[in-house]
Amino acid sequence: MAAARRPRGLWERVCAEYEAEQPAFPDVYESKQESVSLEAGTLQPLCMEQFYAASAANTVGQQLLSTCKAATFSEPPDPKACSPREYLECYIFPTLLPGMAELLHQAKKKKCFERKRTKFIACDFLTEWLYNHNPKRKAESFTAFFSIPFVRDWLKDHPRPPIPLSLLLSEEEASKVIQSFWRGYRVRRDPEVRELRQWQKQLREDKNVIQSLKEFWIKQEAKDCLNSCHSL
Template sequence: MTVIIKLPEKKLWETICKESEYPEKPPKDKDEIEYINYDPSVHHPAFYGHLHVHVDPHDNLAADFDPSISHPACIGYYLIDIPETQAELSPPPAPDKKTCLPRVFVEFYILPILEPALIEMLKQAKLEKCFERKKTRFNACDYLTEYLYKKNPNHTERENMKLDDIPFVKEWLKTHPRPQLPKSLLWTEDEAAVVIQSHWRGYLDRRTSEIQELRQWQREWHEERHGQGIKGIINNFWNNKMPNWQRSTPSDLEEISSTATSPDIPT
């Protein structure tokens, strides 16, 4: 069966584009009509809410058609009302926790609670960029522990608790302390960028000639004030304790050392 459909009027810009693409063919008239295949079982609203079966049109089906109870588009089809949806069945009773199989226990009691926690854990892991880097500060076991402890329906007062505040976690960490994470894992990208940039700016400032001259002056002033630095302090100490220690031979120094450590000499 076919139906005649009037084509919509084309815009001026579309007509110009068509003429430039195919200049040898004249543009279609706006009143031109076109024939397309038409299936009433797909396009007609008379079939809505019914199951339909196409009938082989070898008989004159239109002779037995009654327009008072049907629609002309239904000629050649058998219509059947869609049965009403059955009421939802009640869920099966919960199995006994003590006598059921381990697989049944896991599927019925553990997975309904663990599955939402795993979904939230994967979302947080994506935010922490665990799928982009080899090492991150995110710990999946810690996240699951905190999530399950806070989301316990029997305890509504745990919503604001952190991992370190959980009692059994505190007891575990007392006997199993964790090593401190490096700052490369603790800092965010913005924090690491601030530290790196500040150190780089300090390095560039210290390279300038004015800063190098100032540091050299400070070094010389310190040596003059403290007697050639730490070396001068040591020399002054031994000059006060042993005025002739610089003229002593190695054997004299060993003798002095053994005498100073002798148990017979009171200290």
């Protein structure tokens, strides 16, 4: 007699329904797939085919929210006596799934799907979102990520390395830095400017030589005076 098939959970149903709506891709896609890492605030290279389309964040977000709303309870079960599935569907998913949908929107807004590295840290955003949307904190004001008590305590003992300047600059600021460097390079390449800079360099070196000679002869004269005094 065949074993009874275990009923699929909410999360499995969401994933199955979402995958069923996506177009099929050739087998080459599997070999090109690369891993994603969010440690130290960086997003490692990944294939854009993983997201199937530019609106994948919106699609999966709406799918998660609609499934979450469908799994409603007339009366919340006892959290200490209910099954794991009931606990997830009643106490975890109603808060977690909207947070994950918002996370996808923010990741798209920060261009995480377009660049290899960004300053956006998904775990930080989700931690801040869940902390501020905790049903027990409805009457409290918004708290930034670095002001959350347990985050502040953790970072005291585990400080993070500074984020590279290349990730902190906006596109406009980065373009100004690059353009400024390029203009300076073009000016320094001008023959007249190169001649002037060479003359200034030679002048500085000559002044240093003269000053060094003066200091040498002053010390030498002082030494001669001291020797003559000892001879007397």
